[in-house]
Amino acid sequence: MVVIGGGPGGYAAALYGAAAGLNIAVVEKEKVGGTCLHRGCIPATEFLETAHVFRTVAGAKEFGVLAEQPSIDFSVSQARKQKVVDQLWKGLQGLMKQRKITTFIGTGTLAAGNVVKVDDGTELHGSHVVLASGSVPRTLPGFEPDGKLVFTSDEFLMLERLPASAVVIGGGAIGCEFASTMSDLGTQVTVLEALPKLLPGCDKDVVDVVARSFKKRGIDVHAGVAVNGHTPHDDGGTTVTFGEGEQITVDAVVVSVGRRPLSEGLVDPGVGVTIDERGSVTVDELMHTNVEGIYAVGDLVATPQLAHVGFAEAIVVIKDILGEDPVPVDYGRVPWCIYCYPEVAFAGMSEEAAKDAGIEVMTSKHRFIGDGRALIIGETEGLVKVIAEKLPDGKAGRLLGVHMVGPWVTEQLGEAYLAVNWEALPEEVGYFIQPHPTLSETFGEAVLALTGRGLHG
Numbered sequence: 001m002v003v004i005g006g007g008p009g010g011y012a013a014a015l016y017g018a019a020a021g022l023n024i025a026v027v028e029k030e031k032v033g034g035t036c037l038h039r040g041c042i043p044a045t046e047f048l049e050t051a052h053v054f055r056t057v058a059g060a061k062e063f064g065v066l067a068e069q070p071s072i073d074f075s076v077s078q079a080r081k082q083k084v085v086d087q088l089w090k091g092l093q094g095l096m097k098q099r100k101i102t103t104f105i106g107t108g109t110l111a112a113g114n115v116v117k118v119d120d121g122t123e124l125h126g127s128h129v130v131l132a133s134g135s136v137p138r139t140l141p142g143f144e145p146d147g148k149l150v151f152t153s154d155e156f157l158m159l160e161r162l163p164a165s166a167v168v169i170g171g172g173a174i175g176c177e178f179a180s181t182m183s184d185l186g187t188q189v190t191v192l193e194a195l196p197k198l199l200p201g202c203d204k205d206v207v208d209v210v211a212r213s214f215k216k217r218g219i220d221v222h223a224g225v226a227v228n229g230h231t232p233h234d235d236g237g238t239t240v241t242f243g244e245g246e247q248i249t250v251d252a253v254v255v256s257v258g259r260r261p262l263s264e265g266l267v268d269p270g271v272g273v274t275i276d277e278r279g280s281v282t283v284d285e286l287m288h289t290n291v292e293g294i295y296a297v298g299d300l301v302a303t304p305q306l307a308h309v310g311f312a313e314a315i316v317v318i319k320d321i322l323g324e325d326p327v328p329v330d331y332g333r334v335p336w337c338i339y340c341y342p343e344v345a346f347a348g349m350s351e352e353a354a355k356d357a358g359i360e361v362m363t364s365k366h367r368f369i370g371d372g373r374a375l376i377i378g379e380t381e382g383l384v385k386v387i388a389e390k391l392p393d394g395k396a397g398r399l400l401g402v403h404m405v406g407p408w409v410t411e412q413l414g415e416a417y418l419a420v421n422w423e424a425l426p427e428e429v430g431y432f433i434q435p436h437p438t439l440s441e442t443f444g445e446a447v448l449a450l451t452g453r454g455l456h457g
Helices: 008-019 034-039 041-058 074-098 173-184 204-216 307-321 351-356 372-377 413-421 426-430 441-449
Strands: 002-004 025-028 102-105 108-111 115-118 123-125 129-131 135-137 165-169 188-193 220-223 227-232 238-242 246-250 252-255 259-261 294-296 336-338 343-348 361-367 383-390 396-406
Touching: 002 008, 002 108, 008 025, 008 034, 008 074, 008 129, 008 307, 025 115, 034 041, 034 074, 041 074, 041 173, 165 173, 165 246, 173 188, 173 204, 173 336, 188 246, 204 220, 204 343, 204 351, 204 383, 204 396, 343 413, 351 361, 351 383, 351 396, 361 441, 372 441, 383 441, 396 413, 396 426, 396 441, 413 441, 426 441
Parallel strands: 002 025, 002 129, 025 102, 129 294, 165 188, 165 252, 188 220
Antiparallel strands: 108 115, 115 123, 135 259, 227 238, 238 246, 336 343, 343 396, 361 383, 383 396
C-alpha cells in the first residue's frame, strides 16, 4: 500500500496497516504528523495550556497561595510548544520505523495503474493507494497572510510574542481557541463572525455560556457581520472595516475561516478520481474513491476535519483491504472537543438539530455551580445538557446527544460519547456509579434526572 500524506489520516493508515502485516510506503512532503502535530491541534492546545497556567497563577491568592501577579514571556511558551511537538514527532518517526514503514520525503502524485510519482523521480506501485494529503487554511480576499500583520493558524502558531490587540475573523472552533488564548494572556481581542452566533453547529445553551464568558473577559464579539477589508498603517497595525461601515484599529488580524482540501496536483487528470467543486475527493462510506484500489481519508474528503476522524477512517480503509467487514464511521456521533476557555465538548445531535429532524425530545441540564469538585477547583462556569428522544408514553428514550461546556469537559466526554453511540437509555446509564467528588458527576446527574428521579437536582 502507498499512502500520499503523513498526517493523522495517512500515518494512521500506515501504522494500522503495518500492524496487520501490510508492506507500506508513505510519501510526505514535509514532516510526518501533518497539520495536527506541527501547525494545528497540538501547538494550539499547548498555548491554551499556557493560558490556563496563567489564569491559575493569577487567581492563586483565592486559595491562600501568595504568588506574585504573573507576566508572560510567550517565546518560552513557543519553545515549550516546539519541544512537545518534536518529542511527539520523533516518537511517531520511531514507531513508523519500528513497523518497517518506508517514508519518502517529497510530493506524491497519483498516476494511472496505482503508481505514485514522487517529485524526486521515485515511482512507487501499490496494490492499494490511500490519498491523505490533508488541508490548508482558507484565506479571505484582501487578507492574504504575511506573518507580520495578517495571520492564518500556520503563522499564528509560530509567533514569538503576542500582539497588544487583534481581530479574529471567524468565531468557529479555531477562532474561539485563538481568541481565548490571546485574551487570557493580555491581548485585546475582537471576534468577527459572519453567521448569527459563535461556534456554529454547537447547541445554543453551550454557545450562550461561551459568549457570556467571552463578554465578561472583555472579548468583543460581533456576530452576523461581513468583513469588508483592512487598511494597513505605515507605522504598524491596520484598520479593519466590517458590518455597516464599522471600523476597528488593531495590531494584528488572525484569519480563522476554516480549511480547504489540499487536492491540487494530487491526481493526474487521466486517472479519473472524482474531485468535487470544493476540492474534496469523493468517497463512499468505506472511503473508496470511484477508482478501484484508491481510497481517500482525512481532511481531503468532505467529512469532519478532526484528527481522530482521520484515524477512524484509516482503520475503515485497512479493514476493508483485509476483508474484515469494517463498520463505516457514523459522522453524526463523532466526538468534538473545543479547547477555548471555557472548554466545549459534545457528541450527537443538538436540541435544535433533533427538532429540525422532526424528533420530539426531552432535555436535562445540570450546571457545574452545583458540582462539589467544580467549586473546589474554582471553575463553576458551564453545564452539561443531555438530549433524549421522547417516547410515546412520555418517558425519555435513547440518548441523542450530550453537550458540555465548562471545566475539563474535553476529558469528560468519553462516557457521554459511548452512551450516545450505544443509543443507551437513561435508566441504563443511571446504573453506572459516578465517583464523588468529580466533575463527571454532573453528567451522571443530568442523565439520572431523565429517569424521572434525580438526586441533587
